[in-house]
Amino acid sequence: MADKPSRALVLYAAGHAALVAPPASGSHLDAFAARAACGLLTLRSPPPSPPTSGGEENSCTILELAQLLDVYDHLYPGKNAETGQEAAQVDPTELVVPKLSERFMGLRAAIVTNCPRISSFAANLGFHVFRTEDFAVQSGSSSSTKEIGVINRAFGLLGFSDGNVQEASDFDLVFMHVAMENTSGKLGKLGMKTDLNRLDKLVGAIMEAAPIGSAIASRIHVSVMLSYGSASENKDEFSILSSSMETDSDLNLLRPRQSYTMKAGNTLDDVRLHHPILLAQWQEGVTRVDLAKGFSFEELMKCGGNLTMLAQRFLHEVAFKLWKAPKYGA
Template sequence: MGMRAAMVTNCPSINSFAASLGFHVFGTEDFAAQSGSDSSSSKDVRVISRALGLLGFSEGCVQDSSEFDLVFVHVATENTAGKLGKLGMRTDLNRLDKLVAAVMEAAPAGSPVAARVHVSVVLSYGSATGNKEEACLIVNSSTETDSDLKLLRPRQSYTMKAGNMLDDVRNHHPMLLAQWQEGVTRSDLAKQFSFEEFIKHAGNFAMLAERFLHEVAFKLWKAPKYGA
C-alpha cells in the first residue's frame, strides 16, 4: 500500500516475518540507545521517543517530513511460568502499559501530535487449548436455539473474503485490538483491555488478522475502507 513501515523487535521470528513484509527492522536495544532523549529516561520512553521521531514528531511539534509512516514496537512475553508463574506475564503487561503511557504523554489531547497520530495496541489472548466456550466470539453460542430468525442475521465481514464464506475462521481466543485516534467520531464504551470487556462494550467486534494492516492503512488515509 506504499507505506514506509518499521518494526522494533528482538525476536528472530518476528524479525524475519517483518522483513518478508518489507518492513525495516530495528533491534530493540540499539533502537533505544540511538534515541535523542535524555539518557536518564527509561528505555520504554526512549523507544517511544525515537519511534515518534521516525514518524516526524519531535518535542511536541510536527516536522515537514518523516522517515516512516508506520512504526510497530513488538513486546515479547518471556516464558517465565516455571519461575514466576503469572507474575512474569504481569511484568510484561506493565511494560506494555508504560509504552502506551509514553505515547499518550507525548501526544496530549489537543496537541499537534495528537491530531496526526494513530495508535493500535494488539495483544494475544490466552491459550487456544483452553476453554473455547469462554473465549468465543459468538456470544451465548451454547444456548442459541434453532430458529428461522437466525437466517435473517447478517454475516459478519470477518467471516467472508471476496464475497465467499470462509470455513477456517477461528472464533475462539482472538487477538485483542484497541485503537485510539483523536477526532474519531465512532468510539465505543470499553474501559479495560480484556476479552470480557470487548465482548460487552467494543465497537468493531472482529476482523480477519490479515486485514489488520489494511485497516491501519485506511486510518492513515493510505487505503480505501474495507468491510462494513
C-alpha cells in the same frame, strides 16, 4: 477523516491478552481503551503442520502477523489444481509476495522486534527491521524510563519531536512487537505481572507523548493489540458468540453471515470464534469514542464500538488512515 494523512504506531503485544483483568483504576491500558475505539479481530486456524524450529510461541506469532499483514493466504496455497492434494505450507521467511510499498502506495514501514525469525519474515515483506535492544539504546539515556525512551524513538521516526509535527518523516508506520519475556515459567504470577507492567508503561508513554489537544494527537493513529497466542485449549473460553446463538439452532438459521467470517465475498470455514485479538485504536478527532472503560475481553465484547473484524483487514484499515489504501466497506 483527517485533512492530512496520519502516521501510525502499532503496539502488538503477542500473548498478553491472557494477562489482563477487568478494568482497574490506574492502568494505562484501561485509560487508553477509555479514550479509544475498541473491538475484536478474529483469527483463522491453520491446518495441522509439523512443528517448526522457531518454537511454538514464535510460530504462533508469525501466523498472527501473517493475518494482520494480509499475507496468510500465501502461506497456505490450498489444493493443487492438478493433483487435488493440499499444497505444503510455505516457509514464512521465504514467502514471495509484493513488498508493502508496492501493495500500499509507497508505504514506508518499520518493525521493532527481538525475534530473529520474525525479523526475517518482516524484512521479506518490506519492513525496515530494528532490533528491540538496539532500538532502546538508540533512544538515548535522557529519558526517565526505558519505555518512554523507546516510544520517543518511535515517535521520532514518525516525524514527531518535542511535541511538534515535522513535515517529513522516516516512516509512515512503526510496528512494535512486544513479546513475552518468558518469565512466567520461572517466576509464576510475578513474571506475568512484570510482562504486563512493561506493556502498561509503553502505553502510558504513548499517551504522555501525544496528550489530548496536542498537535501530535490529531496526526498519529495508534493501535494497541493484545493477542492470546496459542489458544488450542478451552475453546468455550473467550468466545465471541453468545451462549444463546451457540445453542439455539433456529436463531443460527436467522443470523446473517458475519463479515468477520468472510473475505473478498467468500465464506471462510477456518475462522476461530474464540480467543480473538483485543484491539483499541485512537486518533483525536478521527476515531470515535465508545463506552469501553477497560482493556479486557469482557469489556470489549460488551461496550466496544468497532465490534468484530477479520484480522486480515487490519492493515488495510490502518493504511486507509495513512492515505495509502482506499476505503473498504461502509
